[in-house]
């Protein structure tokens with residue numbers, strides 16, 4: 001029997017529910033993937049790892065002058081709580097945090113454009129903002145059809161620059177408070193941080209000829225809040241299951257590992273935990289093949305290569321022969337391939353990325369009901385990954401050197417905040 005996009009799509013439907021890092025649902029999905037792997041007859045188990053979790057019990061924002069109105073907000077997970085009775089302060093809109101803005105933020109409740117990135121967070125903390133207010137979505141969002149995104153203050157921010165009080169609101173509400181000239185506001189956040197548990201599902205098929213040469217496959221199975229994560233990334237998860245099914249029936253010459261990563265959406269936590277826990281064996285890893293996002297009917301096929309020029313040239317040669325055209329890019333891709341490349345293992349990501357207008361990600365529209373995914377489109381990436389996998393699993397002379405070129409190395413260092421990115 002060969003791979004089946006139909007079977008893959010059935011499993012995707014079954015697992016189309018919210019699977020947020022550290023949640024019961026994430027665990028439930030991991031157990032279902034484990035059960036599926038075992039039913040194929042492959043050696044599989046779950047590896048747990050700790051994650052920092054946050055629960056916001058309540059969050060409130062009321063403009064108090066020159067008019068009075070309450071606006072719906074979400075508190076950032078792992079935000080600090082406001083003191084008992086809340087926090088009253090002056091409001092300031094600091095746009096994109098130019099020096100001219102920053103001199104006005106001290107002790108204010110500060111609205112910024114979009115979620116603060118690392119360097120924005122650093123500036124706000126250094127300038128002494130009392131609280132951070134961000135907005136998400138679009139001016140045209142209808143409240144009945146959209147959610148206010150639940151964001152998180154990640155450890156990469158708070159460990160370096162300290163904790164903060166942070167709230168998120170709708171784009172149109174942010175515009176209203178600026179337009180109406182809000183001067184003061186009252187905010188409340190009741191937030192709790194704790195250590196939770198996430199998990200990776202891990203399976204292995206030992207190679208018949210060269211068991212000490214390892215190729216690993218990866219796909220994250222977690223989602224963000226409000227999203228059923230079918231596109232991002234149960235699509236990649238079910239593709240991996242089919243690839244594993246193929247090799248269970250056609251034993252590979254090299255050892256193949258299959259990892260379904262948890263908590264990718266919180267900063268690649270599953271693959272970071274896995275590479276740290278398996279550091280000793282990584283020198284045997286020849287390649288990591290990641291699949292993150294697939295199945296949009298309207299889209300483009302992209303083959304990212306996180307290695308060197310030789311690897312990219314090999315990918316281009318393969319791409320010419322692959323079923324369906326695919327574009328090769330020598331670039332990093334923000335997913336579980338990064339921690340592998342960071343530790344010197346050449347890594348690739350294959351995906352089918354939704355075309356503009358048919359690419360719903362990280363909100364409630366990433367849902368089968370949105371109608372932008374289908375099994376024939378899923379089959380494109382499935383066939384492409386299978387083509388690559390058959391080659392690298394069995395070819396005598398391994399074609400990809402174990403080298404991460406300087407350009408990719410530099411991008412990884414910036415991505416992982418080892419080097420500050422230049423201001424644009």
Ligand SMILES: [Zn+2]
Pocket residue numbers: 220232233264292293335
């Ligand atoms: Zn993803």
